[in-house]
Amino acid sequence: MTDTTDTLEQRLRAIRRHLRDxxxxxxFPLRRKLQRLERSNGSDRRTLRELESLExxxxxxxxxxxxxxxxVPAVQxxxxxxxxxxxxxxxAAIRRHQVVIVCGETGSGKSTQLPKLCLQLGRGVAGMIGHTQPRRIAARSIAARVASELGSRLGDLVGFKMRFAEAVGPDTLIKVMTDGILLAxxxxxxxxxxxxxxxxxxxxxxxxxxDFLLGYLRRILPKRRDLKxxxxxxxxxxxxxxxxFADDTGAAAPVIRVEGRTYPVDVRYRPLCGWQDQSEQVSDGADITPGRRPDDAPRTADGDSEELDLPDAIGRAVDELFxxxxxxxxxxxxxxxxxxxxxxxxxxxxxxxxDPLFGTEVLPLYARLSQAEQNRVFAPHAGRRIVIATNVAESSLxxxxxRGVIDTGTARISRYSxxxxxxxxxxxPISQASAEQRKGRCGRIGPGVCIRLYSEEDLRARERFTPPEIQRTNLAAVILQTKSLRLGEIESFPFLDPPRSAAIAAGYRTLFELGALDEQRRLTPLGTRLAxxxxxxxxxxxxxxxxxxGSLAEVLIIAAGLE
Known part of the structure; x- marks a missing residue:
C-alpha cells in the first residue's frame, strides 16, 4: 500500500513539475484537477483512472x-x-517589461512587423499572439499581409476573426481580430x-x-504575469x-518611438473659398509657413477669389496633384x-x-465594401489610380x-446629442492628429503632396486629438455593455478617462425607463435582448x-431615419 502511495505522490509531483510546459x-483546468487528486489521498481505481486521464x-x-x-517559421x-x-x-523592452507602448508614425510598419517580432522572441507558442484592429477591413488585410510574409496560407499560422468571418486553426500562432471580438x-x-x-x-x-479592453487588461495583468x-x-x-499601465513600483511602462515617414510631404492649403496657397515643404516637426495665392486661383469678375463647391475643388486638386x-x-x-x-x-x-485623367482607375474604399472590391485597392496595377476613402484609410490600412493626398477635413464622428x-x-471637422495621419499617407514611397481643402487657420483652431468615444457617447449604451459583458460597475471600472458621475446617473435613469435595468440596477431579460x-x-x-x-418592417424604416 505504501509503495502504491509513494508512486502516486511521485506521479502527482511529476505532473506539477511539467504543468509549465x-x-x-x-x-488552470489541469491544475484544478491536480489539486483535487492531491486532496483525495486515495489510491483506489477511480483515483488511478483520474490520474491517468490527467497525465x-x-x-x-x-x-x-x-x-x-x-x-514557427523563420522570421525576417x-x-x-x-x-x-x-x-x-x-x-529588449518586450523581454524586460510586461507592458510596452510603441508610438509609431504612419508607415512605420508597426502593425505588420510587431507580431513577427513577438514570434522571433518565442511568443505565440504557449498561447497565440492576439492582434486587435479597430476595423474589419484592416484586420483582414493585415492578417493577409503577415501570412504572406511568413510564407503561410491565411488561416494556418496566421488567422483572423471578425463578425461573421473567421479563419483560425488549432495551430494558429498569430490571430488578428477586431477589438470587439477580443472584448466579447x-x-x-x-x-x-x-x-x-x-x-x-x-x-x-x-x-x-x-477603452474597455485597456481597463480590463489593467485589471487582469497582475493575475497573468506571463501575459505580454x-x-x-x-x-x-x-x-x-x-x-x-505603471507597474507595482509606480514606474510608467516604457515608450518606444518609431519614426514613420521617410520622405518629405509638401502641404498645400486650398480652402474652398479662394484656394489660398499656404504650401511649403515640411519635414517632421517643422512649422507650415503661409505662402502666396497662386496666379491661377479661381476668381470672380471683380477679382475676388471664387468659392468652389466640393466636387470642383476636388477636381482641381486632382489636376494639381497629377x-x-x-x-x-x-x-x-x-x-x-x-x-x-x-x-x-x-x-x-x-x-x-x-482629359488629363483619361485611363485613370477610380476605386472606392470604405468599411462596408465587399471583400472583392476591397482587394482591388491592394492589387498591382499598371496606370495611375485614384482611391476615394473614408477615414478607414487613415491608420492601420x-x-x-x-504619392498625393486630398484631405477634405471632415469625417462622420459618433456623438451623443x-x-x-x-x-x-x-x-x-477632423482633429489635428487625424489631419497629420492623412498627410502621412503620401510620404511612404517618395516625396508626396497633401492638399487640404481648408485653411491653415482652420486647422490650428481644431482640437488636437479626437475626444475619446466615451466622452461623446450615450452612457446608457456604455452601462448596458458593461452589464452585458459582466465587467462590474461602471463607477469602479478603470477607464483611462472616467465618465462624469452626473452622466452615469443619467445613463442609469435612461436604462431604467426603458426597462433594461431593474430597481437594483440588474440587467433584465429585456435588457439582455437590448444589449x-x-x-x-x-x-x-x-x-x-x-x-x-408585429410591426417591425414599418418601425425599422423610422429607426433607420432616427439613427
Missing part, C-alpha cells in the same frame, strides 16, 4: 505546444520599414488564456471597445497609456454617399480622351502607391417593441 489555456491530457497539451514550436523583419531599425530595442471573448476566457501576447493596435482611436501587452499609438499621446507628383492619389471623404458622387464625376473624366437624447453620426442590438438603446427599445407588436 503545457499550453497556457490548459494549465494523458497533460501529455497532449505538451505535445501540442511542441508541435506549435516546431511550426522587413528591413525597408522604419521599425526594423528599432527592432533590437523593442525586443472575455465572456468565455476571463483571463485571455488563449494568448501569451496581446497587441492593441491603433489605441489612439480611443473607441469604446479599446503591447499598445501602439500613431499619435504623441502615448505617455498617457504608459502612466495608465501635375506635381507621379503615383496614385488618395482622397478622404466623410461618407459613402460622397465617395460614390465623387467617383461618378472622376470616372466620367477618366473616360474622356481629351496602408493603400499602396500613394443631449438635446435629442440620441446617438448621432454628424459630419464634423445584443448595436444601436442606441432608445432605438433598440423601439425595434424590440415593434418586433413584439
Amino acid at each position: 503545457a499550453m497556457i489555456c490548459d494549465r 494523458r491530457r497533460l501529455a497532449e497539451s505538451i505535445e501540442r505546444r511542441r508541435r506549435r514550436s516546431q511550426a 523583419i522587413d528591413p525597408e520599414l522604419p521599425i526594423a531599425a528599432r527592432s533590437d530595442e523593442l525586443a 471573448e472575455t465572456q468565455s476566457d476571463r483571463f485571455f488564456e488563449q494568448y501569451d501576447t496581446i497587441i492593441i493596435d491603433e489605441a489612439h482611436e480611443r473607441s469604446l471597445n479599446i 501587452l503591447i499598445i501602439t499609438s500613431a499619435t504623441l499621446d502615448a505617455e498617457r497609456f504608459a502612466e495608465f 501635375d506635381s507628383v507621379p503615383g496614385d492619389v488618395l482622397i478622404f471623404m466623410p461618407t459613402e454617399r460622397d465617395i460614390h458622387e465623387i467617383s461618378h464625376v472622376l470616372r466620367a473624366r477618366a473616360r474622356r480622351r481629351d 496602408t493603400v499602396p502607391g500613394i 443631449a438635446r435629442s437624447r440620441m446617438q448621432r453620426l454628424p459630419i464634423e 445584443r442590438l448595436p444601436v442606441d438603446p432608445r432605438i433598440g427599445r423601439m425595434i424590440l417593441a415593434a418586433h413584439d407588436e
Whole structure:
C-alpha cells in the first residue's frame, strides 16, 4: 500500500513539475484537477483512472505546444520599414517589461512587423499572439499581409476573426481580430488564456471597445504575469497609456518611438473659398509657413477669389496633384454617399480622351465594401489610380502607391446629442492628429503632396486629438455593455478617462425607463435582448417593441431615419 502511495505522490509531483510546459489555456483546468487528486489521498481505481486521464491530457497539451514550436517559421523583419531599425530595442523592452507602448508614425510598419517580432522572441507558442484592429477591413488585410510574409496560407499560422468571418486553426500562432471580438471573448476566457501576447493596435482611436479592453487588461495583468501587452499609438499621446499601465513600483511602462515617414510631404492649403496657397515643404516637426495665392486661383469678375463647391475643388486638386507628383492619389471623404458622387464625376473624366485623367482607375474604399472590391485597392496595377476613402484609410490600412493626398477635413464622428437624447453620426471637422495621419499617407514611397481643402487657420483652431468615444457617447449604451459583458460597475471600472458621475446617473435613469435595468440596477431579460442590438438603446427599445407588436418592417424604416 505504501509503495502504491509513494508512486502516486511521485506521479502527482511529476505532473506539477511539467504543468509549465503545457499550453497556457490548459494549465488552470489541469491544475484544478491536480489539486483535487492531491486532496483525495486515495489510491483506489477511480483515483488511478483520474490520474491517468490527467497525465494523458497533460501529455497532449505538451505535445501540442511542441508541435506549435516546431511550426514557427523563420522570421525576417522587413528591413525597408522604419521599425526594423528599432527592432533590437523593442525586443529588449518586450523581454524586460510586461507592458510596452510603441508610438509609431504612419508607415512605420508597426502593425505588420510587431507580431513577427513577438514570434522571433518565442511568443505565440504557449498561447497565440492576439492582434486587435479597430476595423474589419484592416484586420483582414493585415492578417493577409503577415501570412504572406511568413510564407503561410491565411488561416494556418496566421488567422483572423471578425463578425461573421473567421479563419483560425488549432495551430494558429498569430490571430488578428477586431477589438470587439477580443472584448466579447472575455465572456468565455476571463483571463485571455488563449494568448501569451496581446497587441492593441491603433489605441489612439480611443473607441469604446479599446477603452474597455485597456481597463480590463489593467485589471487582469497582475493575475497573468506571463501575459505580454503591447499598445501602439500613431499619435504623441502615448505617455498617457504608459502612466495608465505603471507597474507595482509606480514606474510608467516604457515608450518606444518609431519614426514613420521617410520622405518629405509638401502641404498645400486650398480652402474652398479662394484656394489660398499656404504650401511649403515640411519635414517632421517643422512649422507650415503661409505662402502666396497662386496666379491661377479661381476668381470672380471683380477679382475676388471664387468659392468652389466640393466636387470642383476636388477636381482641381486632382489636376494639381497629377501635375506635381507621379503615383496614385488618395482622397478622404466623410461618407459613402460622397465617395460614390465623387467617383461618378472622376470616372466620367477618366473616360474622356481629351482629359488629363483619361485611363485613370477610380476605386472606392470604405468599411462596408465587399471583400472583392476591397482587394482591388491592394492589387498591382499598371496606370495611375485614384482611391476615394473614408477615414478607414487613415491608420492601420496602408493603400499602396500613394504619392498625393486630398484631405477634405471632415469625417462622420459618433456623438451623443443631449438635446435629442440620441446617438448621432454628424459630419464634423477632423482633429489635428487625424489631419497629420492623412498627410502621412503620401510620404511612404517618395516625396508626396497633401492638399487640404481648408485653411491653415482652420486647422490650428481644431482640437488636437479626437475626444475619446466615451466622452461623446450615450452612457446608457456604455452601462448596458458593461452589464452585458459582466465587467462590474461602471463607477469602479478603470477607464483611462472616467465618465462624469452626473452622466452615469443619467445613463442609469435612461436604462431604467426603458426597462433594461431593474430597481437594483440588474440587467433584465429585456435588457439582455437590448444589449445584443448595436444601436442606441432608445432605438433598440423601439425595434424590440415593434418586433413584439408585429410591426417591425414599418418601425425599422423610422429607426433607420432616427439613427
